[in-house]
Amino acid sequence: MIKLLHIVGNRPQFIKLAPFLEATNKYKDIKNIIVHSGQHYDYEMSKIFFKELGIPSVNYNLETGSGTHGSQTGKILIKLDSILSKEQPSVVVVYGDTNTTLAGALAAYKLHFPVAHVESGMREYMWRPEEINKKIADHCADFCFCPLERACQNLQNEGIPSERIYFTGDITFDAFLMNKTIANEKTSLELPDSDYIFMTMHRAETVDIYDRVNGIIEALPQIPMRIIYPMHPRTKKRLIEMELYNKLKDASNIDVIDPVGYFESIKLMINSKIVITDSGGVIKEAFYASKMCVTIDDTTEYTEIIETGRNILAGTVKDNILANVASMLSKASDSYTGENPFGDGSAAQKMVSILLDRL
Numbered sequence: 150m151i152k153l154l155h156i157v158g159n160r161p162q163f164i165k166l167a168p169f170l171e172a173t174n175k176y177k178d179i180k181n182i183i184v185h186s187g188q189h190y191d192y193e194m195s196k197i198f199f200k201e202l203g204i205p206s207v208n209y210n211l212e213t214g215s216g217t218h219g220s221q222t223g224k225i226l227i228k229l230d231s232i233l234s235k236e237q238p239s240v241v242v243v244y245g246d247t248n249t250t251l252a253g254a255l256a257a258y259k260l261h262f263p264v265a266h267v268e269s270g271m272r273e274y275m276w277r278p279e280e281i282n283k284k285i286a287d288h289c290a291d292f293c294f295c296p297l298e299r300a301c302q303n304l305q306n307e308g309i310p311s312e313r314i315y316f317t318g319d320i321t322f323d324a325f326l327m328n329k330t331i332a333n334e335k336t337s338l339e340l341p342d343s344d345y346i347f348m349t350m351h352r353a354e355t356v357d358i359y360d361r362v363n364g365i366i367e368a369l370p371q372i373p374m375r376i377i378y379p380m381h382p383r384t385k386k387r388l389i390e391m392e393l394y395n396k397l398k399d400a401s402n403i404d405v406i407d408p409v410g411y412f413e414s415i416k417l418m419i420n421s422k423i424v425i426t427d428s429g430g431v432i433k434e435a436f437y438a439s440k441m442c443v444t445i446d447d448t449t450e451y452t453e454i455i456e457t458g459r460n461i462l463a464g465t466v467k468d469n470i471l472a473n474v475a476s477m478l479s480k481a482s483d484s485y486t487g488e489n490p491f492g493d494g495s496a497a498q499k500m501v502s503i504l505l506d507r508l
Contacts, residue, residue, distance in 0.1 A: 151179050151508055154238035154262075156229070158186035158213070158249030160198065161321075161430045164411060165244045165267055167202040168323035172497035176505070182236055183207045186225050186249040187214060201335070201410055202324075218248055218278055225252035233260050239508055240265050240292070246283035254286035265504065267320055269293035270300025271450040277354060292507070294500050296320070297453060297490055317499040318492015321430060325415070325437045326494045332415040340420050341404075345375040346474075347421035350445065355427045356387045361465040365445050366393050368470040370400035374478065376425070377417055379409045423477045432460060439485060441477040445470060453490040 153173065157166050166183070173179045185195060185207040199206070211228045213221055225248065233241065233256060241257035243250045244267045257264045266286045270293060273280055287293055287304060295301045296319035304314050328335075348369075356362050366388075369376060378397070388394035397403050409417065415434070418424060424435040424442040432451050435442035442460040454460040458480075463473040 151176075151239045151505070152182060152236065153179060153240055153242055153504070154182040154184060154233070154236055155242045155244075156184045156186060156249055156253035157244060158225075159247055160411070162244040162247070162249070163195070163198055163202060163204065164324045164430070165320045167204055168320055168327060168497040169242070169267070169500065170204060171327070172501045176501070179501075179505075181205075182209075182238065184209045184229070184232060184253075185211065186252070187212045198410060201412060202328075213249075221248040222252045222255075225249060226256050229253065229256035230260070233257060233262060238262055240504060242267060243286055243290075244268060246271070246279035246286075248278075248282060250286050251282040254289040258289040263291040263508075264289050265292035265294060265500070266290040267294050267500065268296055270295040270302075270304045270314070271297070272300075272303050273448050273450045275448055292500075292503065294320075294496070294503075296492070296496070297451075299453065315499070315503055316492075317503075318494070318496040319433065320496040320500070321433055322437055322489075322491045322494050323497050325434055328412065329415055329419065329438070332412045332419065335412040336410070336416055338409065338413045338416060340416070341375060341377065343375060344422050345377050346372065346423055346425055347417045347440075348376050348378040348425040349431050350378070350425075350427050351381045351384050352427045352446070355445065355465070356384045359391055362388070362391070363393060364465040364467050365470060366396050368467040368474075369397065369403055371467075371471055372402065372474055374402065374422065376403045377406065377421070378403060379406050379414070379417075381408055422481045423474070425474065433491065436460065437491075441481050441483070443470070443473050443477050457485060457487055459485055 155166055157163055170181055187210055209232055213224045240263045242265045243253040254264050269287050291313055293304055293314045294317045298316055301314050301316050397405055419438050424440050427445045432442055432444060436454050436459055443463050444460055445463055445465055447464050461473050463470045
């Protein structure tokens with residue numbers, strides 16, 4: 150029996166977990182254990198999200214909650230210590246770049262359990278907390294599952310042995326392909342009756358810095374198209390504290406709505422004209438949905454998408470945002486016929502096959 154212990158804590162990690170579990174279903178000798186750190190997501194909301202994605206109930210909920218990077222990581226480490234010792238997993242699987250990722254990789258590494266890191270090797274070369282998390286996780290990992298060929302090269306450049314590095318493609322692409330055709334059926338969300346832009350904005354590097362978020366908010370009311378913006382509760386709290394929230398609510402072209410589920414998000418994206426986001430996950434999903442995307446940030450780890458012309462880094466200065474949104478709207482109907490650098494949508498199956506072959 151092969152026991153895979155998955156450690157997740159936020160929505161993007163749930164999305165990656167779903168196709169991984171799906172790929173293991175055909176193997177009777179694989180047992181999955183799911184640990185929810187509770188880092189970013191209300192547990193009751195998580196249960197709804199799990200049901201939506203077909204993820205079974207979690208085996209452990211750590212109820213970590215919000216806090217500083219150190220306190221979150223420390224709490225998860227302490228609680229994982231006893232769980233790992235009890236479960237004795239064949240492999241600990243961590244996802245992405247959060248404090249949950251870091252704590253999961255460290256806990257397993259210290260107790261000498263093999264680590265598999267999904268979405269390995271991605272680098273922005275800016276010392277954001279996420280960059281530190283994923284870099285440490287990569288160096289703890291026995292299985293570095295890379296979504297891009299460039300990610301494999303990044304790891305080789307850092308001295309990680311080639312036998313630990315695998316190009317699998319992006320598991321988020323697996324999830325998108327699994328769900329894009331059923332998104333309309335799975336949600337009763339009504340679409341606007343006119344053209345619109347789908348927007349997300351939630352990163353701490355965006356919404357916690359007044360000058361950056363203010364530049365974005367100054368630009369949005371001047372965009373000549375309706376904007377649908379599902380707002381995360383934390384973002385709303387920060388904007389209210391900065392006295393910027395009403396600028397969005399009062400803008401005639403902006404619909405600020407409550408957070409939406411994965412299917413609603415995919416439905417809104419697929420039917421939009423273009424996408425505006427600061428999210429790495431949404432950058433990829435917009436590419437998969439054949440949508441032009443304006444990234445309201447100064448950098449991205451997904452430079453391959455920039456190179457296709459389907460995405461542009463607009464930064465957070467009002468005039469730059471307006472110019473780049475206008476440019477992308479003018480090209481919204483352009484099609485992309487090039488190669489998808491993120492693989493063929495079978496990343497999860499590749500990962501499972503590698504683990505079965507190596508364990």
